[in-house]
Amino acid sequence: MKIALMDSGIGLLAAAAxxxxxxxxxxxxxxxxxxxxxxxxxxxxxxTRRALAVARAAAxxxxxxxxxxxxxxxxxxxxxxxxxxEPGLPVIGTVPAIKPAAAGGGPVAIWATPxxxxxxxxxxxxxxxxxxxxxxxxxxxxLADAVEHADGAAIDRAVAAAAALTPPEVTHIxxxxxxxxxxxxxxxxAVRRPGRPPAVLYGSAEAVAAQALRRIGIAPxxxxxxxxxxxxxxxxxPTGLPEAALAYAEGLLLKAVSPAL
Numbered sequence: 001m002k003i004a005l006m007d008s009g010i011g012l013l014a015a016a017a018x019x020x021x022x023x024x025x026x027x028x029x030x031x032x033x034x035x036x037x038x039x040x041x042x043x044x045x046x047x048t049r050r051a052l053a054v055a056r057a058a059a060x061x062x063x064x065x066x067x068x069x070x071x072x073x074x075x076x077x078x079x080x081x082x083x084x085x086e087p088g089l090p091v092i093g094t095v096p097a098i099k100p101a102a103a104g105g106g107p108v109a110i111w112a113t114p115x116x117x118x119x120x121x122x123x124x125x126x127x128x129x130x131x132x133x134x135x136x137x138x139x140x141x142x143l144a145d146a147v148e149h150a151d152g153a154a155i156d157r158a159v160a161a162a163a164a165l166t167p168p169e170v171t172h173i174x175x176x177x178x179x180x181x182x183x184x185x186x187x188x189x190a191v192r193r194p195g196r197p198p199a200v201l202y203g204s205a206e207a208v209a210a211q212a213l214r215r216i217g218i219a220p221x222x223x224x225x226x227x228x229x230x231x232x233x234x235x236x237x238p239t240g241l242p243e244a245a246l247a248y249a250e251g252l253l254l255k256a257v258s259p260a261l
Contacts, residue, residue, distance in 0.1 A: 003212055004029035004063035006054045008037040009148040010245050011178035012069035015094075017250035018209035019067070023218065024226035024257060031058035031233040034242070038144055040115040040177075044076040051077035055085065057236035065090045065212045069178050069205075072113070075121045090215040096122070096176040097202035099129035104200060106133035109166045111187070112176030114139040122176070138165045144179040150247035155183055163190035175203045182248045226257040 003019055005012040009032050016028055031054050039047050051073040058066055066089055068074050068081060074093035082091045101108045108130065116122050117139040126135050140162045146154035166173070173191065175181050181203040191199050213220060232239050245251030 001025075001216065001218055002027040002029065002061065002063045003065050003067065004031060004058035004061060005067040005069045006031045006051070006058050006073070007068075007070040007178060008032060008039040008050075008054075008072070009034040009179070010182070010242065010248075010251070011144070011147075012067075013245055013248060013250040013254065014178055014181035014203060014205035015067055015069040015208050017253050018205040019212065020228065020254060020257060022209055022213060022220040022222055023224060024222065024228060025224040026228045027231075028228060028254070029058050029061045029063055029231045029233065031055070031236075033235045034148065035235060037148055038113070039070065039072045040113040040144065047072055048077040048080050052080060052084065053236070055081050055091075057233050059085060059089055061231060061233075063089065064216045065092060067208050067212050068093045069208065070094060071096060071116060071177050071204075075116070075119070090212075092208055092212045092215060094178060094204045094208050096125060096174050097204055097207065098125045098135075098174055101172040101174045101200075101202040102130040102133040102135070104172045106130075106172055107136070107167065107170050108133055108172045108174060109136045109138050109170040110174040110176050111138045111140050111143075111162055111166075111180060113144060114141050116176060136165075136167055136170065138162050140177070140180070143183075144177050147179040147182055148244065150244035155186060159183065159186050159190045163187075166191050168193050168196075170199060171197075172200050172202065175201060178204065181205055182250060228257075230254055
């Protein structure tokens with residue numbers, strides 16, 4: 001089987017690693033356009049245009065499913081992507097894990113890009129899934145870009161700034177940008193309060209990986225032989241995993257167990 005993932009940059013690594021853990025034998029196509037990153041501040045029409053280009057490049061490789069491993073693209077471009085690619089190619093979007101976080105009882109903080117924080121989309125999810133649970137929306141300016149470039153000092157500054165905006169009583173944190181999942185442990189450490197248990201973090205990678213397999217009728221097989229290949233596209237052009245990807249456990253996993261095409 002072949003599963004493609006798309007994002008503006010390396011935020012797709014978390015979902016790709018999740019697919020690889022569930023199906024070590026799946027061929028993966030990682031399609032992104034880091035030259036146009038970040039997508040968050042762009043107009044919705046611009047995001048849609050760029051997302052369609054990245055998706056078409058992935059579709060040219062004949063995958064059985066496409067994971068939109070990007071919150072911004074899922075918000076603005078998912079209808080256009082599905083209109084063009086489905087039903088021939090199932091398209092799986094990424095939704096912030098507000099529902100499971102709120103089910104934990106809260107209070108909840110949602111870390112997201114400034115463009116997503118306070119947006120009608122995110123506010124709608126809060127109304128639909130959070131119920132009476134207290135929710136704090138936390139903007140994280142610069143964090144996705146710092147993660148994209150594996151800039152440790154910039155990551156620490158952005159995480160510290162967001163942690164300072166997170167109320168001390170928060171027990172559950174939604175990672176509302178796929179890039180943030182790559183630095184989850186840094187976030188958990190930054191929000192740790194003396195005398196309180198560690199916050200529970202909620203990403204989307206595991207859920208979208210499992211949903212992709214369900215959409216194509218394939219069962220998880222984590223013990224399968226790790227023979228799945230890895231193709232990486234930047235702006236539609238074949239390349240390798242960027243150096244920044246290897247700063248994260250997810251990138252190292254993909255490199256270690258995926259023969260490159």
